[in-house]
Amino acid sequence: GAVVSQHPSRVICKSGTSVKIECRSLDFQATTMFWYRQFPKQSLMLMATSNEGSKATYEQGVEKDKFLINHASLTLSTLTVTSAHPEDSSFYICSAERQEGAGNSPLHFGNGTRLTVT
């Protein structure tokens, strides 16, 4: 079953408004979560690394004041897209690393959030 839950799965908002996306690890604690964005027919691009109890680490070219990340607990990270514009329309996916023994720690992904900004 799913190990990472993401909500909402789909959101449509008007230009200039803000949208919050939640990502939860379901049966494990995740000190680090990752936020990806995927445009049509392209691969996943890492936006930022969310660190529990500290500031997120943003990838080059990603505006930290536009994409606010909060990782307030070991099972929850949120991404808020502020003052959304049509070019922010994309598929946003969170992931968390789950320790699975013997040094194995694959990333598991949430179901993604399809954001459409009109």
Next chain:
Amino acid sequence: QKEVEQNSGPLSVPEGAIASLNCTYSDRGSQSFFWYRQYSGKSPELIMSIYSNGDKEDGRFTAQLNKASQYVSLLIRDSQPSDSATYLCAVMDFTGTASKLTFGTGTRLQVTL
């Protein structure tokens, strides 16, 4: 800039055949490798992970890793139409305190009847 290269495809195989998906990576120091399956409009689903040279089998899937050649592959035996999806190769690197996953652009697999 770490890179992960995949042929975008589409790779078309008949039902029941073996599908072979390939991936190369640029960082010789990379240690962890993953194959994800992504259906259109959905998020990636972990298929296989491999950490050491050689083959790793799980059901119809076999991952192969050759660190000397910086090459990782995924074989799908007895391909089914439900295997039709985009397969993403991913390489994980550790940067100080955090790990970072770099994805290839994916190979689209079509299994035909």
